[in-house]
Amino acid sequence: MSCGGDDVRRARAWLTRAVEPGSPELWRWVEEVGPVAAATALHRVAAPPRLQALAGTRSGEDRSGPDLDRADRMGARLVVPEDDEWPADELHCLTVATAQGHTGDRTTALVPPLGLWVRGPARLDLAVDRSVALVGSRASTAYGEHVAADLAHGLTTRGWTTVSGGAFGIDAAAHRGALAAGGPTVVVLACGVDRPYPAGHATLFDRVLQDGLLVSEWPPGCAPLRHRFLVRNRLIAALTRGTVVVEAAARSGAQATAHRARSLGKVLMAVPGPVTSAMSVGCHQLLREESDRPALLVTSAAEVLEAVGRLGADLTDPAPVATGPRDDLSDVARRVLDACPVRTGVSPDRLAAIAGCTGLDVLRVLPALELAGLVEWTGTGWRVTGEGRSADGAVG
Amino acid sequence: MSCGGDDVRRARAWLTRAVEPGSPELWRWVEEVGPVAAATALHRVAAPPRLQALAGTRSGEDRSGPDLDRADRMGARLVVPEDDEWPADELHCLTVATAQGHTGDRTTALVPPLGLWVRGPARLDLAVDRSVALVGSRASTAYGEHVAADLAHGLTTRGWTTVSGGAFGIDAAAHRGALAAGGPTVVVLACGVDRPYPAGHATLFDRVLQDGLLVSEWPPGCAPLRHRFLVRNRLIAALTRGTVVVEAAARSGAQATAHRARSLGKVLMAVPGPVTSAMSVGCHQLLREESDRPALLVTSAAEVLEAVGRLGADLTDPAPVATGPRDDLSDVARRVLDACPVRTGVSPDRLAAIAGCTGLDVLRVLPALELAGLVEWTGTGWRVTGEGRSADGAVG
Numbered sequence: 057m058s059c060g061g062d063d064v065r066r067a068r069a070w071l072t073r074a075v076e077p078g079s080p081e082l083w084r085w086v087e088e089v090g091p092v093a094a095a096t097a098l099h100r101v102a103a104p105p106r107l108q109a110l111a112g113t114r115s116g117e118d119r120s121g122p123d124l125d126r127a128d129r130m131g132a133r134l135v136v137p138e139d140d141e142w143p144a145d146e147l148h149c150l151t152v153a154t155a156q157g158h159t160g161d162r163t164t165a166l167v168p169p170l171g172l173w174v175r176g177p178a179r180l181d182l183a184v185d186r187s188v189a190l191v192g193s194r195a196s197t198a199y200g201e202h203v204a205a206d207l208a209h210g211l212t213t214r215g216w217t218t219v220s221g222g223a224f225g226i227d228a229a230a231h232r233g234a235l236a237a238g239g240p241t242v243v244v245l246a247c248g249v250d251r252p253y254p255a256g257h258a259t260l261f262d263r264v265l266q267d268g269l270l271v272s273e274w275p276p277g278c279a280p281l282r283h284r285f286l287v288r289n290r291l292i293a294a295l296t297r298g299t300v301v302v303e304a305a306a307r308s309g310a311q312a313t314a315h316r317a318r319s320l321g322k323v324l325m326a327v328p329g330p331v332t333s334a335m336s337v338g339c340h341q342l343l344r345e346e347s348d349r350p351a352l353l354v355t356s357a358a359e360v361l362e363a364v365g366r367l368g369a370d371l372t373d374p375a376p377v378a379t380g381p382r383d384d385l386s387d388v389a390r391r392v393l394d395a396c397p398v399r400t401g402v403s404p405d406r407l408a409a410i411a412g413c414t415g416l417d418v419l420r421v422l423p424a425l426e427l428a429g430l431v432e433w434t435g436t437g438w439r440v441t442g443e444g445r446s447a448d449g450a451v452g
Numbered sequence: 453m454s455c456g457g458d459d460v461r462r463a464r465a466w467l468t469r470a471v472e473p474g475s476p477e478l479w480r481w482v483e484e485v486g487p488v489a490a491a492t493a494l495h496r497v498a499a500p501p502r503l504q505a506l507a508g509t510r511s512g513e514d515r516s517g518p519d520l521d522r523a524d525r526m527g528a529r530l531v532v533p534e535d536d537e538w539p540a541d542e543l544h545c546l547t548v549a550t551a552q553g554h555t556g557d558r559t560t561a562l563v564p565p566l567g568l569w570v571r572g573p574a575r576l577d578l579a580v581d582r583s584v585a586l587v588g589s590r591a592s593t594a595y596g597e598h599v600a601a602d603l604a605h606g607l608t609t610r611g612w613t614t615v616s617g618g619a620f621g622i623d624a625a626a627h628r629g630a631l632a633a634g635g636p637t638v639v640v641l642a643c644g645v646d647r648p649y650p651a652g653h654a655t656l657f658d659r660v661l662q663d664g665l666l667v668s669e670w671p672p673g674c675a676p677l678r679h680r681f682l683v684r685n686r687l688i689a690a691l692t693r694g695t696v697v698v699e700a701a702a703r704s705g706a707q708a709t710a711h712r713a714r715s716l717g718k719v720l721m722a723v724p725g726p727v728t729s730a731m732s733v734g735c736h737q738l739l740r741e742e743s744d745r746p747a748l749l750v751t752s753a754a755e756v757l758e759a760v761g762r763l764g765a766d767l768t769d770p771a772p773v774a775t776g777p778r779d780d781l782s783d784v785a786r787r788v789l790d791a792c793p794v795r796t797g798v799s800p801d802r803l804a805a806i807a808g809c810t811g812l813d814v815l816r817v818l819p820a821l822e823l824a825g826l827v828e829w830t831g832t833g834w835r836v837t838g839e840g841r842s843a844d845g846a847v848g
Contacts, residue, residue: 074808075808076787076807076808076809109809109810109813110808110809111808112804112805112807112808112809112810112811112813113801113804113805113809113810113811114805114808117805161782161783162783163783163786199726199728202728203727203728281787281790281791282786282790283783283786283787283790327727328724328725328727328732328736328739328749329724329725329726329727330595330724330725330726331599331723331724331725331751331752332595332598332599336724337751340724340749340751343724343739343749344748344749344755352740353724353736353739353740353749355727355733355736356727359740386557387557387558387559387679390559390678390679391472391677391679394677394678394679395677405509408508408509408510409508409509409510409513411472411508412470412471412472412506412507412508412510413472413505413506413508413509414505414508414509415508415509417505417508
């Protein structure tokens with residue numbers, strides 16, 4: 057499973073703790089000189105000053121050995137770019153963004169991770185190969201949670217993985233929906249995988265660990281500091297084919313994740329909701345944004361997969377459309393049908409006057425209407441049948 | 453108010469009864485030979501056979517005098533294209549569509565009306581000059597009715613007229629919302645203005661008649677036959693700047709009106725709703741349609757007017773965005789703030805280790821954090837203040 061040598065893994069473990077993740081400068085330098093040389097230089101305070109400043113006082117420590125041991129003891133591991141398990145295809149978008157010099161401070165920089173601490177039985181690259189991010193507000197409504205669980209369930213039964221952040225609200229509903237469908241789900245954390253946050257989700261995280269994964273850029277023991285969530289959000293967008301915002305307030309982290317997904321060339325989707333709900337305002341804003349690649353409105357797992365799936369493999373069924381017997385009628389036939397009274401039958405001439413056509417028109421269309429069971433001859437005239445009355449055209 | 457001569461008005465009155473409205477052939481011929489010559493020829497069974505067939509057995513009757521008298525007695529009138537009151541600007545789109553040979557049977561043909569029977573005190577052209585159509589399902593939900601009434605109320609208070617079809621459900625809620633705001637509203641009927649349908653809305657129509665209008669292509673006494681609703685729908689789309697679909701099932705007349713609005717170059721809008729509601733499926737389908745001119749998602753009257761209003765005159769306010777004291781902080785400052793403990797203060801060196809920066813960085817950002825009231829010196833170290841804790845950044 058792993059090809060990264062022990063020294064490379066140890067160096068990357070050291071880097072994930074010594075330098076707060078999210079720095080494009082550090083990532084470029086590590087790519088240039090290699091992880092071992094980079095870690096050695098920083099530890100010896102021999103790196104270029106700008107990079108040395110990123111490590112700050114942390115450069116003096118070395119907890120890489122204990123961190124890897126601690127991970128090993130709880131069934132976790134550090135997956136590095138040198139491993140087969142590294143989700144290279146998915147994270148390529150971050151490499152491209154960094155190469156293009158995507159601007160932004162550390163919390164918004166679209167930079168690849170130096171390594172990913174992973175806990176759980178699934179293989180990371182396979183787990184995220186066909187995956188969708190479901191994100192949204194922590195202060196979700198019952199509606200939003202229902203939809204999140206329903207989407208995750210539908211994605212899971214179609215063989216797709218749901219990725220989210222493990223937070224209260226929409227995130228949790230998404231993970232639970234995936235678990236209810238008996239599939240794996242991936243939680244991308246902003247803290248160590250040994251202390252998943254929030255603590256109230258301990259049981260949920262235990263269930264995730266049966267089939268799925270907890271993933272983090274931060275080594276074991278790291279706390280879920282606020283700024284880390286912002287850095288983490290790019291990973292949720294990057295690891296998946298597309299991001300669905302289920303519920304979001306007007307100013308929310310979910311919207312930020314959404315915009316990052318779009319910047320990375322991923323499919324951005326949003327679930328609509330009642331316009332009276334504050335928790336759908338963020339979704340509606342995304343759907344109203346003018347853009348070359350506007351957010352796509354989705355209402356079902358099938359529609360999500362139609363947007364992110366491989367062409368031809370995941371097409372949604374067209375919405376079922378009921379057709380009535382009126383649909384095949386000509387304009388004149390419809391008018392004659394509408395002209396037929398319910399009780400006492402009337403003559404073709406009278407029908408012509410009501411329908412606004414000639415008597416010949418009436419005689420021409422009556423046989424077809426009768427054959428379709430829509431009108432009947434009473435012995436003295438024509439009237440509509442029960443079926444003709446209930447044949448539902450779109451009125452109004 | 454009227455410039456149409458008596459003979460012209462009488463001829464057009466005759467035509468609206470003799471030929472079922474919606475025929476582009478008849479409209480083109482009337483344009484060519486004039487209404488008086490056209491009516492005379494049809495009445496004498498001397499019109500070209502194809503046109504004569506449109507009148508059928510009705511050509512023998514002449515109820516134009518009694519129709520106009522009946523209208524006069526109930527405070528109604530026939531507005532004709534020759535009148536100043538004719539809404540020529542709005543209906544121009546139908547003239548263009550007919551000239552372009554827009555295809556479709558009579559129920560879907562985009563043809564101008566030959567005249568409009570109008571009842572109520574408002575002047576037709578002024579009433580629809582700044583107007584929006586609100587349409588939707590008869591089988592509406594409480595949510596849809598609430599939104600329809602709210603939109604109509606908002607449009608009315610901003611000086612715009614709400615146009616709808618007077619049906620149960622969304623139509624009625626829209627008219628009621630406009631009336632509640634004390635403004636005029638326009639009901640476009642598929643039957644005579646003397647017998648507005650449905651009868652259960654008699655009180656509603658009475659209230660409409662105080663300030664607004666009942667409008668119909670059909671002369672007094674005509675019944676609301678099913679096919680007439682389909683013909684009527686194009687008028688709702690044509691008379692207004694844009695059409696908002698508030699709630700619609702997957703296959704619905706509201707969707708048909710919506711598509712007609714788009715064909716006529718009008719702004720097409722749809723209100724989103726819960727994805728769990730069958731009555732929002734039609735709206736979501738409109739919003740998902742791929743098109744050069746996709747339906748626009750709207751959630752408020754302000755957004756509707758931004759879409760249909762004159763540039764600069766009806767711009768919506770941007771959604772209010774709360775900004776917190778964290779927003780202006782640099783990445784390092786945010787990390788130092790997050791690193792500050794709640795109770796016992798810690799040294800700048802410890803903060804540097806937690807935040808992942810140099811001690812110098814910490815000393816550089818602490819004064820600003822203290823000035824902003826986010827951190828405080830306890831005498832032995834730095835800790836976060838209550839304001840610093842509650843300064844809400846987007847987490848997760």
